[in-house]
Amino acid sequence: SNALNFSGGPGALPETVLEQTRVAIDALPETGISILGMSHRSDWFRSILDEAELNLRILLGISDDYAITFQQGGSSLQFAMIPMNFAATGFGPPEYVTSGYWSSRATAEAAKVTERKVAWDGHATGYRQLPTLDELDISGSAAYLHYVTNETVEGLQFPVCEEAAQVPLIADMSSDFLSKPIRPDAYSMMYAHAQKNLGPSGVTVVVVKRSLLERIPDGLPAILDFRTHVSHGSNYNTPPVFAIYVLTLITRWLRFDVGGLDAMQSINERKARRLYDTLDALEGAVTIHANRRWRSQMNVAFTFGDSRLDNAFIEAARERGIVGLEGHRSIGGLRVSLYNAVTEQAVDILANALTEFSLQRA
Numbered sequence: 001s002n003a004l005n006f007s008g009g010p011g012a013l014p015e016t017v018l019e020q021t022r023v024a025i026d027a028l029p030e031t032g033i034s035i036l037g038m039s040h041r042s043d044w045f046r047s048i049l050d051e052a053e054l055n056l057r058i059l060l061g062i063s064d065d066y067a068i069t070f071q072q073g074g075s076s077l078q079f080a081m082i083p084m085n086f087a088a089t090g091f092g093p094p095e096y097v098t099s100g101y102w103s104s105r106a107t108a109e110a111a112k113v114t115e116r117k118v119a120w121d122g123h124a125t126g127y128r129q130l131p132t133l134d135e136l137d138i139s140g141s142a143a144y145l146h147y148v149t150n151e152t153v154e155g156l157q158f159p160v161c162e163e164a165a166q167v168p169l170i171a172d173m174s175s176d177f178l179s180k181p182i183r184p185d186a187y188s189m190m191y192a193h194a195q196k197n198l199g200p201s202g203v204t205v206v207v208v209k210r211s212l213l214e215r216i217p218d219g220l221p222a223i224l225d226f227r228t229h230v231s232h233g234s235n236y237n238t239p240p241v242f243a244i245y246v247l248t249l250i251t252r253w254l255r256f257d258v259g260g261l262d263a264m265q266s267i268n269e270r271k272a273r274r275l276y277d278t279l280d281a282l283e284g285a286v287t288i289h290a291n292r293r294w295r296s297q298m299n300v301a302f303t304f305g306d307s308r309l310d311n312a313f314i315e316a317a318r319e320r321g322i323v324g325l326e327g328h329r330s331i332g333g334l335r336v337s338l339y340n341a342v343t344e345q346a347v348d349i350l351a352n353a354l355t356e357f358s359l360q361r362a
């Protein structure tokens with residue numbers, strides 16, 4: 001397709017990956033069988049799972065102290081599974097940073113499973129800023145501290161890898177995983193669903209420190225127990241073979257076409273700079289939701305000030321083949337998502353459309 005896709009997710013995928021996917025739907029070069037009919041118990045699929053895991057370890061620098069699993073149910077299932085597995089007896093209530101739409105969902109879901117604390121809440125200030133985690137007053141006995149590294153809806157991102165030395169840190173990285181290097185050792189668990197930077201929806205990458213698995217209580221339904229996914233090598237029940245295959249293609253693309261996460265970060269920084277510079281140059285014609293210091297490199301939420309103008313821009317952009325700009329239903333306005341597969345050229349075309357649109361209105 002020639003559309004320029006800035007959707008918040010599922011989002012754009014690299015053209016070369018889409019091309020390989022088209023071939024695979026017809027017949028996989030390695031097996032002669034359509035990817036849609038490949039057995040999850042085949043040697044071929046085992047090798048895909050192993051390769052996906054290896055590529056993630058290499059891209060992110062994840063040691064064998066961590067297990068990597070591929071699960072279903074999206075990040076929303078993780079919101080429930082995390083407290084079920086890790087709000088263990090012998091520890092204090094887990095603590096949650098509530099900094100936007102998705103972290104407040106995580107916070108609310110945890111409350112249905114366990115007693116939990118809100119370590120920081122950005123609601124009263126409209127979710128426009130983020131805290132520094134190591135300045136929060138977290139109980140040393142807390143079971144864990146949960147936060148979202150990039151708030152997809154509001155366009156807020158923690159600029160650096162956070163530290164929380166006293167307690168296990170658990171991060172929802174759904175909307176910035178694989179967009180830049182991270183320090184995995186800062187985390188006890190990190191997770192991300194696929195449909196932003198990793199592939200199509202249907203699979204969630206869950207990276208968890210093996211030592212944390214020892215805290216899991218017995219008696220959980222097998223599929224909700226992280227140990228099941230680790231011990232069955234992400235093949236306990238029928239996994240989403242197609243989604244995991246495309247994820248593997250994405251990790252190959254990142255390693256061998258892009259050249260790793262440092263290179264990906266440079267490209268993403270240029271894209272974000274181009275867009276923010278353009279918006280800042282419109283001087284008052286647009287309002288960016290995030291306070292400057294916490295502007296996300298992945299999602300840029302803004303408004304021309306009223307929904308009539310926002311919709312007029314969506315229409316003007318559509319005529320140029322630009323799609324996916326509608327803001328999330330919870331805050332309205334516009335949102336540009338700059339996931340890995342969005343090209344610099346696409347951002348250029350969008351930036352020019354923004355400038356022209358506001359000149360016409362001036």
Ligand code: PMP
Binds near residue numbers: 150153173
């Ligand atoms: N966390 C974040 C940061 C998200 O952006 C989203 C969805 N966009 C979710 C969680 C929920 O993910 P899912 O739809 O896979 O349950």
